[in-house]
Amino acid sequence: EVQLVESGGDLVQPGGSLRLSCEGSGFTFDPYWMNWVRQAPGKGLVWVSRINGGGSSVYYADAVRGRFTSSRDNAKNTLFLQMNSLRVEDTAVYYCVRDRFSNSQYYFDYWGKGTLVTVSS
Amino acid sequence: SYELTQPPSVSVSPGQTARITCSGDLLAKKYACWYQQRSGQAPVLVLYEDSKRPSGIPERFSGSSSGTMATLTISGAQVEDEADYYCYSTDSSDNVRVFGGGTKLTVL
Numbered sequence: 001e002v003q004l005v006e007s008g009g010d011l012v013q014p015g016g017s018l019r020l021s022c023e024g025s026g027f028t029f030d031p032y033w034m035n036w037v038r039q040a041p042g043k044g045l046v047w048v049s050r051i052n053g054g055g056s057s058v059y060y061a062d063a064v065r066g067r068f069t070s071s072r073d074n075a076k077n078t079l080f081l082q083m084n085s086l087r088v089e090d091t092a093v094y095y096c097v098r099d100r101f102s103n104s105q106y107y108f109d110y111w112g113k114g115t116l117v118t119v120s121s
Numbered sequence: 122s123y124e125l126t127q128p129p130s131v132s133v134s135p136g137q138t139a140r141i142t143c144s145g146d147l148l149a150k151k152y153a154c155w156y157q158q159r160s161g162q163a164p165v166l167v168l169y170e171d172s173k174r175p176s177g178i179p180e181r182f183s184g185s186s187s188g189t190m191a192t193l194t195i196s197g198a199q200v201e202d203e204a205d206y207y208c209y210s211t212d213s214s215d216n217v218r219v220f221g222g223g224t225k226l227t228v229l
Contacts, residue, residue, distance in 0.1 A: 108218075
């Protein structure tokens with residue numbers, strides 16, 4: 001069974017930093033592109049970043065580019081999101097999500113349960 | 122920037138057919154997917170490639186797409202189908218991922 005378990009969410013002050021982790025199990029981790037998707041309280045889903053299997057290609061949403069860094073450790077089946085210069089508007093549940101490629105398109109097939117990041121003074 | 126537009130809410134009685142639409146230019150060239158998010162839970166994939174159901178998703182969930190609009194249909198909606206539903210698609214490079222704003226489905 002595919003499982004994705006996020007951790008690292010916390011209360012942090014504006015301007016602070018936080019590192020999220022996501023451990024995958026039940027599948028071979030390293031071939032898959034992996035993503036972070038976030039959801040602010042009472043709001044919709046927003047894609048944040050994606051990283052390829054080897055960790056050499058990373059893409060970011062405009063709202064986080066330059067502040068967030070996604071990386072992975074395939075030996076530990078773990079995805080990371082380093083979040084710097086945090087803003088109040090970064091407050092959200094952050095989901096770790098696996099990519100699947102089918103018929104010339106990527107989509108998200110498995111989601112973790114999420115970890116809550118709260119940015120507040 | 123790309124947008125996918127959904128109605129904020131849809132309401133049906135149990136056993137009726139619920140239809141949720143999603144419109145946007147991305148859909149002219151790319152497939153739509155649909156995610157169900159029950160209150161307090163993570164999203165779950167219910168349809169991909171416009172109309173394909175992952176294993177474990179009931180047959181009452183179906184989908185279609187034409188031009189720049191995709192539709193999720195729940196035939197004989199059940200109380201347990203009450204949730205937020207999000208459509209999703211990508212740009213031509215698959216590097217930009219876009220969700221619709223979500224539709225709250227009420228079944229009562």
